[in-house]
Amino acid sequence: MFRKKSRVQSNPPPAPPTAEEIIEDLETFHIPKKLPVRTRQIEDKSNLEEWWNMFETFLQDLSDMKTTKTTLNGYKISLESSQLEIETLGKNIENDIEENLEKTKSVLS
Numbered sequence: 001m002f003r004k005k006s007r008v009q010s011n012p013p014p015a016p017p018t019a020e021e022i023i024e025d026l027e028t029f030h031i032p033k034k035l036p037v038r039t040r041q042i043e044d045k046s047n048l049e050e051w052w053n054m055f056e057t058f059l060q061d062l063s064d065m066k067t068t069k070t071t072l073n074g075y076k077i078s079l080e081s082s083q084l085e086i087e088t089l090g091k092n093i094e095n096d097i098e099e100n101l102e103k104t105k106s107v108l109s
Contacts, residue, residue: 017025
């Protein structure tokens with residue numbers, strides 16, 4: 001049950017790239033520009049009703065984003081508390097194991 005595991009032999013790591021390969025990569029490297037996901041444009045700039053609808057939509061989107069941010073912050077706090085609880089339980093298990101090992105050693109001695 002508590003046997004040592006045999007060492008797993010793995011292949012040696014690959015050789016690092018040469019200077020020429022690095023320079024070639026730098027020359028061919030390209031970062032594509034991100035396109036906007038959603039844009040709003042008013043067709044007729046004199047149409048106040050269309051502008052107002054677009055403004056109300058913006059306010060609703062902003063409200064939705066704030067709600068999403070609040071929800072995500074709640075999830076983050078929950079995750080952090082769960083992580084702390086798991087770490088505490090892990091330490092308790094380690095302490096129990098050490099105590100049991102000491103008891104076993106004292107019984108066998």
